[in-house]
Amino acid sequence: xxxxxxxxxxxxxxxxxxxxxxxxxxxxxxxxxxxxxxxxxxxxxxxxxxxxxxxxxxxxxxxxxxxxxxxxxxxxxxxxxxxxxxxxxxxxxxxxxxxxxxxxxxxxxxxxxxxxxxxxxxxxxxxxxxxxxxxxxxxxxxxxxxxxxxxxxxxxxxxxxxxxxxxxxxxxxxxxxxxxxxxxxxxxxxxxxxxxxxxxx
Numbered sequence: 001x002x003x004x005x006x007x008x009x010x011x012x013x014x015x016x017x018x019x020x021x022x023x024x025x026x027x028x029x030x031x032x033x034x035x036x037x038x039x040x041x042x043x044x045x046x047x048x049x050x051x052x053x054x055x056x057x058x059x060x061x062x063x064x065x066x067x068x069x070x071x072x073x074x075x076x077x078x079x080x081x082x083x084x085x086x087x088x089x090x091x092x093x094x095x096x097x098x099x100x101x102x103x104x105x106x107x108x109x110x111x112x113x114x115x116x117x118x119x120x121x122x123x124x125x126x127x128x129x130x131x132x133x134x135x136x137x138x139x140x141x142x143x144x145x146x147x148x149x150x151x152x153x154x155x156x157x158x159x160x161x162x163x164x165x166x167x168x169x170x171x172x173x174x175x176x177x178x179x180x181x182x183x184x185x186x187x188x189x190x191x192x193x194x195x196x197x198x199x200x201x
Contacts, residue, residue, distance in 0.1 A: 076148030089191035
């Protein structure tokens, strides 16, 4: 099985008005993500035991074996970035009534949800991710993971929405202002419809 870089679910310039430039996407999707895919394919080709496995199977296998850390890093980045592109929308930042009700049920209010999500994203030291997750008790929770780890690799539940807080995700548009990038994500870019769809997917 050869892994491929998927198409963005929107035009390359579609997020510009919402604060994510076409230049950012060209570098982030076209170069960073592509490199992870290429490296993953090389690693799988060199190890017959890995061949024929799905991306999720590779992540779960590599998460249990330190010798497979390079596989986890590149498979995880492919998985995480694919989730991130789907977590973005040119018309993002808007919740349906049913999803908003679910957020209020589990976080008390939309404002509380955004504050907790922002805290996770801005306190993730160095490179990593902040996630909205459906946990094993059917409750929405927020987690953060370093580097290429994810709720999948860490057994935290089902990932619904993610923001990338590696510097390459925001430095062209926001320089070192990660909090502003996260606010912009939550209010203008976050694809809450995608997150809602994942609950029952």
